[in-house]
Amino acid sequence: MADKSVKKVVLAYSGGLDTSIILKWLQTEYGAEVITFTADLGQGEEIEPARAKALAAGVKPENIFIEDVREEFVRDYVFPMFRANTVYEGQYLLGTSIARPLIAKKQIEIARKMGADAVSHGATGKGNDQVRFELGYYGLEPDITVIAPWREWDFKSREALLEFAEKHQIQITKDKRGEAPFSVDANLLHSSSEGKVLEDPAVEAPEFVHMRTIAPEDAPDKPHVFTIDFDKGDPVAIDGVAMSPATLLTKLNELGRDNGIGRLDLVENRFVGMKSRGVYETPGGTILLAAHRGIESITLDRGAMHLKDELMPKYASLVYNGFWFSPEREMLQAAIDYSQTKVSGQVRVKLYKGNVSIIGRTSPYSLYDQDLVTFEEGKVAYDHRDAGGFIKLNALRLRVLAKRDQRTK
Structure with missing residues (x-):
């Protein structure tokens, strides 16, 4: 009433x-x-x-x-979310x-x-x-x-x-x-289509549903290679040209559209309790996620990276369920933003028929040490013999378990 x-x-x-x-x-x-x-x-x-x-x-x-x-x-919502590499239920870029x-x-x-x-x-x-x-x-x-x-x-x-x-x-x-025929919601990050012709999850979505990307099989036969520069976890330039957040995402959308990037056919679990089928197109966001993980791969410590990956599903659920203004989302954001202080540098990206590949990454804050990983002789940064003790310490509990099992058969 x-x-x-x-x-x-x-x-x-x-x-x-x-x-x-x-x-x-x-x-x-x-x-x-x-x-x-x-x-x-x-x-x-x-x-x-x-x-x-x-x-x-x-x-x-x-x-x-x-x-x-x-x-x-893009500045205050999309980019902070992408610093966390946020994906809901393994696929949806929210x-x-x-x-x-x-x-x-x-x-x-x-x-x-x-x-x-x-x-x-x-x-x-x-x-x-x-x-x-x-x-x-x-x-x-x-x-x-x-x-x-x-x-x-x-x-x-x-x-x-x-x-x-x-x-x-x-x-x-x-x-x-x-x-x-179906319901559409769209913004600069994506478009989503659901309902009517899409309600049966066993039936492939008609091509006319897709409005932001060409079909991957119709994409150019030649790969498109370009660079994205990052500063503290956020993309700031494409091919060396500085851009505002919305301008940069618009450009990534164009590149993704022309190469069939970012299509997703998903059955998701709604917060209210039912499953729903949606067809999403997130061309620029799909590129950005891959590129951000690429620059993180050389600038984030293993412990920090793995902790971020553990926190991400919780962060994704908070965004999906509407808790953006909650204290727990803000707490997670503070930790995520702290992790990005040295996530700066350049990533080289290749787009080809629906696929995004990271083919190069550089950073003044890189943790990648070629002397440590090289197979060449003469490098003294790493003593192979040290691995023996490391392995035996990690194997100790497994050996104890195995001896017990042998003894009690």
């Missing part, structure tokens, strides 16, 4: 059909003044039409917020998950500025995004009122939503009148 005490609501607004319906529903059901926030996260679509749609729905011009957050998104806390943060900032007493989002009651948005809201503004229309309204079908849209003269694009 609508809380009639709510006077102003900040809505995460894309300008699409669902959030346009939500906008009108908030006005009619709550009688509330709606403030819209539309974020340019690099989704690849023109977002300015959202302003015209909000105006047409009766939103005051001063209540329409459209902001280009691409640089902030492109949707990492965008939600930034949107939530912006909504709360606008709510404070405009004196709003509630925030709202368009996530359904089955997915992860409702959790991510709302944990973000509460983590930043504990007493904020959250309106989740998909958990509140009485619409039972897509047809009922369309009838509401027509009744209130909400623009319905032609392809939305039928059942959409």
